[in-house]
Amino acid sequence: MPVREKFQFDLSELRKKVTELGIFANEALRYSIEALETQDINNALEIIDNDTKADVLYEEINDFSILLIAKQQPVAIDLRRIIVAIKIASDLERIADFAVNIAKSTIRIGKTELIDSIVPIREMFEKTSEMIQIAIEAFNEEDVTKANLVVDMDDAVDDYYGQIIKQLLHSSQDKLDTLPQITQLSFVCRYLERAADHTTNIAESVFYLIKGKHYEINS
16 A cells, blocks of 8 residues: 555544544433433443543544654644544543543432433533534534534533523522532533533634634633
């Protein structure tokens, strides 16, 4: 296989690894919300145990990227493709960590009856999950339009976060004995909001990949 063709093949493999990590992180987030909804402690524990896969994928992406840079000495957009893969992998690994954090909150809540409907939290997750999916597509397709869509969607997640926290604070005034649960549910919302922020970081990386300059959207 010619050198250039081999390099393009390796870049494609790197993209596949990043996509695999993205799919895993998004699914982990989904499973963590499902465990919360059903208050399934065993599933929450399984999410925590499975997090090692995200760590392994992240390390594989880093090692593969460093090897590509050392062997091929890429320049211009090819170098940006590798740098962006490393940055996006870091954001995706953090999203997988947030799934673990939600699972831990589920365990702390236990089987205590949930004080309020967590439908808004599910809706907040669905918007965040959609952001992650579109962000991965934007990376794979090098699509600025989809990256812009991710940025726009972050406002909706922020709105959910503000509304749910207000609702939880109101509940805490009426039922002080439920404060521990309210605290954990607030943490869950914060983890989803942070996952959306990291997804916006992915969109920033796509902008850098295509335009060759940095855009600080979350600052």
